Amino acid sequence: MNGTDIVLDVQGLTVDIATPRGALHAVRDVSFQVRRGETLCLVGESGCGKSMTSLAIMGLLPKAARRNTRRLAVLGEDLSKARGRRINALRGSKMAMIFQEPMTALNPAYAIGEQLTEHYIHHRGASSQQARDRAVELLEKVGIASAGQRLAQYPHQLSGGLRQRVMIAMALMCGPELLIADEPSTALDVTIQAQILRLLADLQAELGIAMVLITHDLGVVARIARQVAVMYAGQIVEEGPVADIFSAPRHPYTQGLLGCIPVPGRSAPGEALGTIPGVVPSLVGELRGCAFADRCAYAQAQCLTAVPIHGQPPGQQWRCILGAEGVPA
Ligand code: SF4
Numbered sequence: 001m002n003g004t005d006i007v008l009d010v011q012g013l014t015v016d017i018a019t020p021r022g023a024l025h026a027v028r029d030v031s032f033q034v035r036r037g038e039t040l041c042l043v044g045e046s047g048c049g050k051s052m053t054s055l056a057i058m059g060l061l062p063k064a065a066r067r068n069t070r071r072l073a074v075l076g077e078d079l080s081k082a083r084g085r086r087i088n089a090l091r092g093s094k095m096a097m098i099f100q101e102p103m104t105a106l107n108p109a110y111a112i113g114e115q116l117t118e119h120y121i122h123h124r125g126a127s128s129q130q131a132r133d134r135a136v137e138l139l140e141k142v143g144i145a146s147a148g149q150r151l152a153q154y155p156h157q158l159s160g161g162l163r164q165r166v167m168i169a170m171a172l173m174c175g176p177e178l179l180i181a182d183e184p185s186t187a188l189d190v191t192i193q194a195q196i197l198r199l200l201a202d203l204q205a206e207l208g209i210a211m212v213l214i215t216h217d218l219g220v221v222a223r224i225a226r227q228v229a230v231m232y233a234g235q236i237v238e239e240g241p242v243a244d245i246f247s248a249p250r251h252p253y254t255q256g257l258l259g260c261i262p263v264p265g266r267s268a269p270g271e272a273l274g275t276i277p278g279v280v281p282s283l284v285g286e287l288r289g290c291a292f293a294d295r296c297a298y299a300q301a302q303c304l305t306a307v308p309i310h311g312q313p314p315g316q317q318w319r320c321i322l323g324a325e326g327v328p329a
Contacts, residue, residue, distance in 0.1 A: 007178050007210035008034040008057070008095075012070035015052045015061065015234075025283045026052040026065070028234040034210040034227075036177070039201070041221040041242075042214045043257075044231035047280060050214045053231075054180045057212075058097050059087045074178055092123040096171035098200075100183040102163035105170070106155040112166050113151025120173045138169040142199060161192035168199065172207070179204070182214045197224055218261050222246060230254050233291035234283055240316030250310070250318040252296045290320070298322060 015027035027049040034040045042050040056067045059079065072079045074095055082090060091097075099105050107115060116138070117131035126134070132151065139147035142165040155163055164184060171179060181200060185193035201224050204211045213224055221228050221242060229239035230253065238251040249255045259274035278295035281287075289304035290296070296303070302321055310329065311317035323329025 005035040005037075006033050007036050007075055008032075008212065009071055009073045010053075010057065010069070011072075012068075013053065013056055013072060014068045015049070015056050015065050016068075017062075017065045019064075019284060022285045025234055025287060027056060028287070030231075030234075030236055032229055032236065032239065034178070034212055036210055037205075037208045038227060039204055039211040039213055039225045040227045040229060041225040042212060042229050042231055043216065043218060043221050045216060045280060048231040049234040050231050051182055052234075054097065054182050054212060054214055058091060058095065058180060060097070089123065092119045093174045094176055095178040095180070096174070096176040098164075098167050098171050098179065098181040098184045100186050102160075102167040103155060105167055106163060108155050111152050111154055112158070116151070116166070116170050116173060119170075123174050134173060135169070138172055139166070141172075141203070142166075142169045143195075144169070160188050161196065164188060164192075164196050165199070168196075168203070172203065175207075176209065178210050178212070180212045180214070183216070184213075185220075186215075186217075200224070218257055230257065233280055233287075235291065235319065237292065237320070238316070238318040240311065241314070244316045248316075250316060250322070250324060251292075251320050252298055252322070253292050254318070256295075300328075302328070 011031045013027055013030045014025070016023040017026050030053055032040060042053060044050050052061070052065070055061045057072065061067060069080050074090065077090070079087070079090070113132065113135060116135040117128065120126050120131040120134055121128065135151060136147045139150055144150055144162060144165055158166065184200065185196040188196060197220060215221060225242050227240070228242045228245055229236045230251065231237070232253050238245060238249065238254045245254060246258065249258050256274065256276040260276065261273065276295060281291055281294060290307045293299040293303045307319055307321060309317055309319050310323055321328045
């Protein structure tokens with residue numbers, strides 16, 4: 001691996017949303033990189049900023065939101081300066097997004113064949129036949145039988161699982177190098193969830209793309225990713241290799257999250273699962289020190305001032321006063 005393997009480079013990303021009570025700091029100084037062929041999971045409770053992070057990368061934030069960043073680059077191209085047609089072109093060709101609810105992205109008024117081929121014709125200058133062939137190839141790749149006949153169907157004629165497969169095929173049409181999947185299986189029933197996640201993992205490995213997978217489910221992280229970033233209150237509080245973080249979580253919030261799910265090798269059979277007491281703090285107005293302090297059993301006065309980051313990439317890093325030994329370092 002070297003610098004040229006970096007597909008997505010995010011440094012110092014913040015997203016503020018104007019509210020009548022002041023700015024809501026939805027994403028706070030978030031930095032990470034994703035390399036070719038790598039999957040990074042952004043994990044956290046709802047409202048922690050993970051979806052806002054993905055929308056900020058894609059340039060799809062709501063109007064009331066303002067993005068600031070020291071660096072936001074895909075394949076070396078600075079996205080913070082890309083506007084209008086250029087950002088549309090990048091979204092169509094180099095990066096693509098899969099949403100939790102496929103109907104967010106699928107237009108109910110058009111047959112899926114039209115929706116699959118439109119961008120390909122536009123961005124690749126392909127003929128209708130070439131685009132149709134590509135659509136059939138990808139529908140088959142995502143496991144849709146009778147792909148040619150499906151092209152004439154409308155989204156409402158497909159099940160939720162099939163719609164999500166169509167969304168994945170649509171995202172892959174132009175051969176993106178970065179795929180952002182925001183809770184892609186959450187709206188589906190459990191069996192279909194597993195199939196969609198397996199499909200994404202297989203496609204990611206086969207195509208060698210960089211993937212950011214957003215989820216609230218640590219079970220998904222364990223199955224899919226090698227790298228994980230745990231978000232809380234708009235910040236990454238711990239990140240690094242999944243194996244390291246699952247075996248020795250350093251941040252009390254990560255420890256709490258892992259205590260809420262059965263983890264092979266960590267949880268004894270029949271062991272009661274935990275909960276994290278308290279609620280996520282308001283992100284409106286000035287925020288000082290550690291946002292987890294109200295819920296943390298180890299909180300002390302210094303947590304309310306500056307909180308250091310321990311560890312070095314590519315290893316485990318965490319934002320806490322506690323060092324690797326579990327005491328203030
Ligand atoms: Fe807990 Fe303090 Fe660490 Fe925050 S900085 S997680 S309050 S020990």
